[in-house]
Amino acid sequence: MNTVFHMIDGAPDPVAPFSHAVEADGWVFVTGQMPFTGTAVDEPYxxxxxxxxxxxxxxxxxxxxGCGLGLEHVLQARVYLLHFDEDYAAMNAVYASFFAPGRRPARTCVGVSGLAKGARIEIDFVARRPGAA
Structure with a gap:
């Protein structure tokens, strides 16, 4: 198995010891992202x-x-919400706007008791490279 550990220029700096994405056999596992507006992890949300x-x-x-992919390659998403009941509807409205109807990835959304750096939301993806066997 060929494994690639991606660190992407222009993506927010990691808040912990992880790669931005890890790729194996055409599968791309994208680490959960926080709402940083720049690359520094001390910027306000x-x-x-x-x-x-x-x-x-x-x-x-x-x-x-940075991995040569787009949202059309995303097959699965996980959404983590700090304030589930309060934020679920508004999050869904924004999230849905990024995907074409009928082409939305499988998804799990859960409420959590805390997220890094006090964020209200974190989302991670699993994508698949086109043409991967």
Missing amino acids: PEGIAAQTRQVMLNLQTVLA
């Missing part, structure tokens, strides 16, 4: 769940692009 969701999705797109 945008206000509110809609803005944080949008920023997380933009950060995920940066990582995917």
Whole structure:
């Protein structure tokens, strides 16, 4: 098995010891992204769940692009919400806007008791490289 550990220029710096993405046999596992607006992990987050969701999705797109992929290659997503009941509807509205209807990845969304650096949301992806056997 050929494994590639991706660190992507322009993506937010890791908040812990991890790669932005790990690829094996065409499968690309994208580490959960936080709503950092730049690359430094001490930058403030945008206000509110809609803005944080949008920023997380933009950060995920940066990582995917660094791997030569896009949202159309995403097969599965996991969403972690700090304030599940309060943020679920607004998060869904923003999240849905990034995917074409009928082409949305499988997804799990869970409420959590805490996220790194006080974020309200984190999302990770599993993608598949086109043409992978």
